[in-house]
Each structure stands twice: as C-alpha cells, then as structure tokens.
Amino acid sequence: MNKKIFSESENKKDNKRMKLIFKNGKSSLICNAFILSLFFCFQCGSFSRKTIPQIPLGDGSHWVLASFPESKLTEFRNLTNNKIQIRYREKGLSYVLIPKKDWDLSYKNIEWIRSEKQNLGFKYFAGNYQNQTNKELFQLTDTKLGYKDNNLNEYYLHSIAKRYPHLAELHSIGRSKENRSILALSLSNNRTTNTGKIPILFHCSIHANEVIATEHCYDIIYSILNSETSVKKYLDVFRIWVIPILNPDGSEIFWQSSHLTGRKNPDVDLNRNFPFQWGKSGGKYSSKNRESPYYIGMAEGSELETKALIALANKQRFAASISYHAYANSLLIPYSIESLINPEPDIASSIGKNMTAGIRSFHPEKEFVAKKNLYPVDGVDQDYLFFQHGTLAYVMESSHLNPEYHLTRTIMDSFRPVWTGLLDQLLDRKKIILKISDEKDSPTEAEISSDSIQFFQGEKRKSHPETGIFFQIWDENIIPNIRIEKKGYDTIVFPANPKQTFQPETIRLEKSKDLVEATNSEK
Template identity: 20%
Template sequence: MPYKSIRNSIILCHILLLLAVIFQPGRARASADIVNPKQIYSYSVMQRDIEKLAAAYPDLVSVQTLGKTAYGRELWAVKLGRGESVLFLNGSHHAREWMTTALLMKMIDTYAGSYYLDKPIGSYDIREILDRVSIWVVPMVNPDGVTLSQQGTAGLPKQTAALLNRYNRGSNNYTRWKANMQGLDLNRQYPANWSTMRNAVNYPNYQNYRGIKPAQAPEVKMMMDFTHTIDPDITISYHSSGGIIFWHYHTLAANLARDREIASSLARLTGYSLVRPEKNPSGGGYKDWFIQEFGRPGFTVEIGNYAGEANLPLSAFGQIWAENRQVPLYTASQTYKLWLKRQSVQALNQPMSLFAQAPVYPGAGASASVSVIAPQDVLVLARKGDWYRIKTGSGAGWIHPAPGQLGIVEQIDTDADIKQAAALRKYPDAFAPKVAVVSQKKVKVTGRLGTWLQVDAGEAKWWIDGREAVLRQPAEMKETDSTGEGASAAPESAEPVSPAPEMTPAPSPAPGQSPGASGAGITAQMSASVRSWSR
C-alpha cells in the first residue's frame, strides 16, 4: 500500500477513535464542561448555560423564574438535588461582583456532572448529599446592574444613559458600578436595622444607596419571598472581594457556638478570615436579614483578593474555584443535620415495598448501622424527615432509603406499548442500577408507582420509566389478544402513564419547585425574557 494511503488510513482511525470517545453514551450528559467561567460572564451567557444544564441533567436540575426586574430581566433560580432539606446560595447582589455568578454556575455544572457519573468530590459523596439536600441557587440577583457594569450605557435611550451617568458621578467607568439600574444598593435594602445603617448614601448612586424604604427594589422583595418559600436551613451570599467571611448578626446566644463552628470550618476550607462579631453591626444585607428572620446560620463569603471598586480579574478564578469548590458540599452536610433535627416523628403504620437492600439503624440520623435488610414488603411504623422506622423479624429499626427505594405499589394487570428501547431498572428511579434494555414493543405491567411501571420480566419484576410507554386499556387488551396482534403499535385510545392515586410518601420535591420548569421547557420562557439590550 502506498505511504500516502497508509498515512490516510492511520489518520482516519485516529478520527474514528476520537469520535468514539467523544460520543460515548451518556458522556455529554455527564461532563462538567457546560459552564466556562473564564470569560466576562454575562446575563445572556448565564441564561444559555442554565438552559443547557437543565436539558443535560433533567432528573437533577430544574429552573424557575422569581419574577422580572424593572428592565424586564428574569431573576432565575436553579434547583440542584432531590432532597427535602434546602441550602440556598446566591451571588451578584452587587453588579461589579459578577464573578460570583460564574462561581455558582461552575458549582452547579460540576456537582451535576459528578452526580451522573457517581464520582465523589474530595471526601464528599455527591449522590448521598444531593439525595438528601436540594441546593437552590440564584446565581445573579442583580442582572440589570451586572449588564450595566459589563457593557456600560451603550444601546440605552439618551435620557436613561444621562440619568445613569449622573448616578455614576459623571464617570464613564461602569466597571465599578455596584447598584441596580435604579441606583439602589441591593445589599442595603433588607429590613435588618435598615434605618440605622452605616456607610449609606441618601440618593441614587453607583453604590451604597439604601433607598427610601426596605425592599423597595423588586429584586430584594423577590429574594425575601423566595427565601420564605424554600425555607432553607443555611444560606450563603457570595460577594467580592477580600477573602473574608461574615457570619454573625445579633446572633442569639443559643446559636452562637453552632454558627461559629460552621463559620470556622468554612474558613479552614477556603483559607479566608472570619470577621469578628460587632456589638452594633450595620445591617441591611441579605445575610443579616436571614439570621434575624429565621434564627439560622447565614454567611457572606467575600471571594478573591481585595480589588477595591472594581471587578476581580479573570485570572483570579482558578484560585477562587480551588478555595470554594467544596464549600457548598460541606455546608449541605450541615444543612441536612439542622433540617433533620427540626423534623418531628410522624406515625404511619403503613405497609410499603422496599426495593433495595438497606442498612438498619438504631435511630433516625444514626451514623452506624446494626444490621441489613433485604428487599421485601415492610410495615413502616413512623417517619422522621426522610428516615423510616420499620418493623422487622428481629424488632424495629430505622432505614434511610435513597429516592425510589421505598414506596407503595399500586397493583395493576395490563400491557404497555414501549415507544422505544427502554431501560429496566432495579427500582423506580432514574438513577437506579440498570438491569437490561427492553426492545420489544409490548411488556406485561403488574404495578405502578408514580410515573414508573413495574414490569414482569419472568424471573423478576423490574421497573421502566412510564414516560417511555403507553398503558393499554383492558378492552384494548382483549381485542389485541383475540387478533394475536399484541405487539402492534399502541391504539389511539391507549392512555399515557399518569401518577397513581396513592403515591409514595418518600421525599417530595423541594418547596418552591415550579412544575414543568426543568429541561428544554424553559426555552420559550427564556427567549421571551431576553431584551435587545441584554447581549
């Protein structure tokens, strides 16, 4: 073979091998490379990345809007995780601090990819954490201000540009802009000692204007309402700059040791310094309001070296990421402990099905198990949070099943037509181990739990996602059985799978989740929210 042909064959083989690696099944879905934080991270880039994340991780990431700013931009909230307890992170209260948005989006991307691949981050088991905790993130609290800080007044009406120039003290340097586009400093707008706040100005300004009343800014009102809705046990507000952590605001004596311990751990993780508690702190910030309103731990984390009235340089991101990569994971573990402590025991006395082997513990929240129970029908005596007290042959004990491992199966006897090849799983959950793939057009269905269908696979009963099948009505089964056409396409009157009347009492979506807000469903919503000025 000529040298040129051999060389071309080798090149072709390399290309085919590269394509095989790139297009491995599930690889694109589970690669943490959607978010590129090493760029000027704008509102429109954030929207695009949010949409991609929701589409790539549909069973883990969902999105909702909290409302619109005065300039018509949506305040987006992203939910990552499947637990009932809630950690709330937010960034870019201040316009020039937009690197905090990039940091939060990188966290969502990295954690979601690790969850799908079932890979730990450091010593943290991502599956375990995100099965217990839902991390809600508002990555950009101040989208109008961020856009102004990044691109100035270009494209704005002359009157608006002139007004903003006056708020900016006649300067064309909008990279220093901190407020929203009404000249309100959003982190001086919360009702926590608002009237006695220090270091505030009394007129619209590029920074430090507290407004004429608390929650005057729609962004602040939306943040307060949303916080009450999701009821988080811990919050972290990301700001820049200085490498310091604020953790105290008129904290009750009973909570002082608890909050100081968490803050000290955050300081060790990041290398940042803790700010000493003040006898008369200024107030007005989100962290201040949260601690005052909920009596729970709230933190303000100032990333990066002190940059003055400027945004942090892009070159600083790598170090900031290394310092903060594990912060939400540690904080989520503390969130879960605080949440479980608040839960009361509820009596159930209800038969349920346990679909996977489970360790048995002496109490809810215990760290060491005393035995293991095999999959079987159990009597659930009580529930505390996402722990269940069950009766076993050797007595009573507590189990902590992952999503989909415990539930009430509705017994049915019908057939289902498979729309396409569907995965058979050990229990009714998208992340349950896959047993096989069903390729035939018709399967026998013996039970239903939510939108999942229990399939008779001969030697065992496994589960398929009901969204991939269409249930047949009894009359249709008789007709197809008599004609011998049981494997034909689904008849027009076949019903799509809908949730069973009696659902599992296992953990429900976190409060505040908007139905249908995950995946590509936000495309139209996002497109409608983009204004000509936000590019």
C-alpha cells in the first residue's frame, strides 16, 4: 500500500485543456487570459485536493491477517526487509497485516506463514497495542502512540488525572450493561474560580467499532493540556467534559472478539435509544429488529449507558457538545430528524456552518460539509440534548474509518478547527448569561423565554437548579425581551443586553404577592 498522501489532480486532463485553449484562435484576448488564469490556478493546486485512501485496518479486500511462529521472527524480518510491523503476539505466534497484493505475490505459498480468519478482534489489527500496555512511566505523549481499547482508556484517564490534578478530574458517570465503568474526564483550571463555568461536552465511541472517534477525544485532551495558552483560554472559562469511550462493552467485543461487531452495547445501538422521538422514523436506520445493527432497544432510554449520559446532561446542562463518529466526513446540525424545525433564529445552524468553514478534509471522495443528517434517524443523543437543554449539540463524522494509526495525526490536525471553532465562537459571540436566585438569594430553576426566539417543538429553556445559571448564544442583531417565570413568584420581563463577556447578570425573584397574602391568611 502506498502510505503517502496523494493528489487527485490529473496532468493528462490538464494538457488536453491547454490544447483546447490554444486551438480556438478566434477567442478574444480577455477570454483566453481568463481561461489561462483558471488553468494556472488549477496547476498551482487551487482546485486540487490531497486525500488519504479509505483502507480501514481489517478490510479483507486490502489486507490479509497472517501469523507465524515466533521462532521464525528473524527469518520473517529478513524475508520482508523488516518492513512489516508485528501487530500482536500471543501463545507463541506473531500476527502481521500484509497487503493482499503482496500476500498473493510473495507470501501465500510460504509454509510457515498462515492466513487467519478475518473476524478476529481488533487487537490483532491495531498495531502498537502491546507496546502501549507494556509502558511503565506515563507521559501525555503516550496517548498518541496508538489506538485504545477500554483498558488503555482507563489507564490513560487515571494517569492524566493523577499527573494534572489542578486541571483534570476523573469521574465515573455510570456502569455499562456488563458492569464496566463509563469514565469521563472533566477539564477545568481549578486554580481559578469554578463557580459559573460553562459546561461543554465531547464524547466519543458511542459506536465502539469507530475507534478513530476515540482519537478525536484524546486529541482534545492532549491539545488543551499540552498548551498553557489553551489552558488559560479555555479552562479558565469552561468546564470541558470528555468521554473517550461511552460504550465500553462494545469496545471490549470489538477489540477482543470480532472487529466486525462493537457498534452496539452489545444488544442495542445506544445512539438510537435516547428518549426523544424514539422509534418514530420507522426506517431501517432506527430498527425494531433485535438483529439489526441499528436496533433501538425495548424502550426509550432503556440502556444503562444512555441513562448515564442523560443523568450527566441533566446535572450539567451542557451549553454545547460534539459527538464523534466515523466516517461520513460531515458535521451534523440539530435537529437531525428530517421533520423537525429548528428554533428561529437558528443559532445552531449558524455556529455549525462557521465550524466547517475552511476545514481541510482528506476524504478521497467527499468535501467536508455541514448538513442536517445522513439518513432518517431518531432517538439520538444530539437531538435529545438540543431539545431538552438547548445544548448546541453536533455530530462530527470523521473522514476515515480506523486507518493505519500513523495517518490519524494528519486527520486530527485537519479536524481540530471544528472543536476549537466551537469553543472560540462561544468565547467570541455575544451571549446572554443570567444568574437567577429566589427571595433567599439561593440559586433556583426558572423558565426563560423571549419574544425574539420562536420554538416549534415545544422546547422549554430553564436556568440550572443548582447554580441558577442560564446561558444562551444570541444573534447580536436582535435586542430581546427576556421573560423569567417560576411558579409562586412574580414574572419578570426586561430588555436583555447580550455581551461578549462571561459575567452573568444577577436576577432575584420575589414571591408572588397573591401567594404571600394567601399564605398569611391561612396562618
């Protein structure tokens, strides 16, 4: 396999274009100059796009998984000029991935090298997995050594929390169906005040067969913790929650049993199980068939992993989130359900389109775009978060499915502006931040509405019951009237003043006079 990134521009076609240009001698000078300028722009790369081939590890049409006795290791290295990596060692055997064309040409008839069945666990394909597990001293750069199963994920998250105690805190947000811990890392600068920091969520591998998704989560962790500038810029303002593997049971199946499975948990597609429009699309991508990879479960919100994320979201009330998947090369904007209409003004779409601007994807066929969905779905975490809490919830579909690991660095670099773009827009755009308290100055939950926002799905927006904080990115061209309502309290209506800063406007609710008088009369 040619591991180099290659260009899609075609020189032969360019030469034909040149001949056509000069053949038409009657064309005007201006026209010829225009066409020539287009040609030279094409030649200098303006219309070419560099790509990485779609060759997932384990793809039997491109790879042969083979093994040989470890006693033959020296002979194998001499035979291959030491160019083929040992992927895994087990029970006296070494496992290697050989490009299929090379296997057929050079290795197929060697007696001591045998081909293995292709549905083994991903640990046989990943490469460098055992080197990661054998390392004794942790460094943050270790997270860039290779793909991670759930065991490595646990080790890395524990190590990061231990190494950066003032920046990273480890949480178990729940247990999986097979009783594995679902781990999250919250990133915040604990040397600055944590009161009122805006919570953000990034989660990965809800479909655990998409292991490149986990790399996106670790890219966020590494990029922030490895940069003092990023720590100050983001962690002084945000509390960033990162869940690298939301589906640990699926990860175990994928790595240990078969790389052809792992999407589910193992029974249910977790990203069809959330309690919003559950099972209503009726399509094959949200299936009631238990054998389907898109099986929605017996009831909405039935799965422990789903419950864990819902409980975390209910507690944190995330302002924004990105769920990472592979490999449709797009950013999905809520609502992803076709029939649902977004609030107006559509801030989620506005921010999402800005997040994709200038993204340089290496997908061999498709440009990276922002869109509503890939196909009809329901019961997804993205739409649940957007409906329930107003979370600006996006799905980021990476460009490749589990390629050779060394290629992930280029892919991470290309998509890093998506998550940094989201955070930067939250920093830079005007917003309304309220801190609402009751008559005793205790934080309280209240319903927030505005005459400048129109909802179409019955959405309700509320302040956080524990902090009293309400956060909303605003269209800076609109000066809204804000309405605050809570049962038993006087309604407050006032013109809001969207600001770029994160200093909240304090609102104190007063008990309704009618309620106070009724209470006094009862006494």
